[in-house]
Amino acid sequence: MTDKIQPAGVGRRNFLKTTGAAALGLGVTGFPAVLRAQSAKVKIGLIHPVSGFIAFSGNQCREGALMAIADLNAAGGIKSMGGAQLEAMLADSQGKPDIGAAEVTKMAEAGVDGIVAGYASSISLATSQEAAKTNTPHVVDVGVSDKIVSRGLPNTFRFGPGYGKIAEFAVANLDTINKAAGSPAKTAMIIHEESLFGTGTAKLLSAKLPENGIEVIDVIKHANPTRDFTNIVLQIKSKKPDLIIPANYYNEYVLLARTMRQQRVEAMGIYSVLGGAASNYKFVKEFPEAAENIMDCNHWFNPKSEIAQARKAAAEAKGLVYTYEVFLAYNAVLGLADAIERAGTTDKDAVNAALAASTMDMSYMPYAPTKMVNGQNQGAQPVNTQVQNGDIDVIFPQEFASAEAIFPMT
Missing domain, CATH: 3.40.50.2300 (Response regulator)
Structure with missing residues (x-):
């Protein structure tokens, strides 16, 4: 075998x-x-x-x-x-x-x-x-x-690492990225899958983001599987968050990202936390336009x-x-x-x-x-990645970084 x-x-x-x-x-x-x-x-x-x-x-x-x-x-x-x-x-x-x-x-x-x-x-x-x-x-x-x-x-x-440490790391690094750009991002929407992973991650982020000056204007849960994200994306467009924060599995993540691209959703950043496709070469290769400049806080290897x-x-x-x-x-x-x-x-x-x-x-x-x-x-930690020029780069922590963050993404 x-x-x-x-x-x-x-x-x-x-x-x-x-x-x-x-x-x-x-x-x-x-x-x-x-x-x-x-x-x-x-x-x-x-x-x-x-x-x-x-x-x-x-x-x-x-x-x-x-x-x-x-x-x-x-x-x-x-x-x-x-x-x-x-x-x-x-x-x-x-x-x-x-x-x-x-x-x-x-x-x-x-x-x-x-x-x-x-x-x-x-x-x-x-x-x-x-x-x-x-x-x-x-x-x-x-x-x-x-x-x-x-x-x-x-x-x-x-x-x-577990999602407690990942959420803490994600919020701290988002704060660093936002401040380096002059703190333009003020609001966020969280889109998460319905299981223990997505629900737990969304709960942690909803508590931690306001501590760093990011207002969570909505949290939307979706089923597994979900075959149509049109209604969710229309809600995103109507509320116009500065940041869109997905936490879901691969298939749903890809469909959400593609639907946002098709509907021409404008945001300062798509900042995933444990994004099911955001740090995935398959997604980047098959849907490069939808993937470009998406950031993620996730598990990753040491590229060095x-x-x-x-x-x-x-x-x-x-x-x-x-x-x-x-x-x-x-x-x-x-x-x-x-x-x-x-x-x-x-x-x-x-x-x-x-x-x-x-x-x-x-x-x-x-x-x-x-x-x-x-x-x-206790020694485990995630990293921040970003899709840049059709590849996945580490942008945080600095000692593992292969590129600098691009933010805002548009």
């Missing part, structure tokens, strides 16, 4: 150098360690919505996780367990929390050693809760709701990292669009495998303890060193 590809930055000589000692070393019984571990497998459950209205993102997550498993296996597997190979157990949540939870139950019965799930916040909430019943280590890949890690579940961990660029190239060589779903799922598998490596066992208590003590170097992301507090990596 996994394509074995050579890990970025690990050539044949380095691969043999790092794995040769384990392969040739003798164990206490006198038999080669690699032979004793030959049949050992570490079962990693991957639960994502690979069908349904968020299937694009779910499949992106699955592919990113499978890439990580292939890279880790090619690099020698779990060395502290004699080179045990990772084996993917795949499940489709269909975009539904109850189905995601049911898949966790099936995997637990099948002897899964750890789970990576489940893209959407509502699904991650359900899968982690179900995994807690068997103390199965559960790493959230994308789900941003802070409820996921605030319940005190000892088996649940997230390496990326050679490791990040090598992983991006490897993903694109497989025909993938290198979206945040891909690299966040990849990172989640790395974090889980790193914990198993340090634990030297798949014992659930030991792996959860190793996850809680994680200090993994994630400098290929715009992150400080990993530090887990109640399952949340």
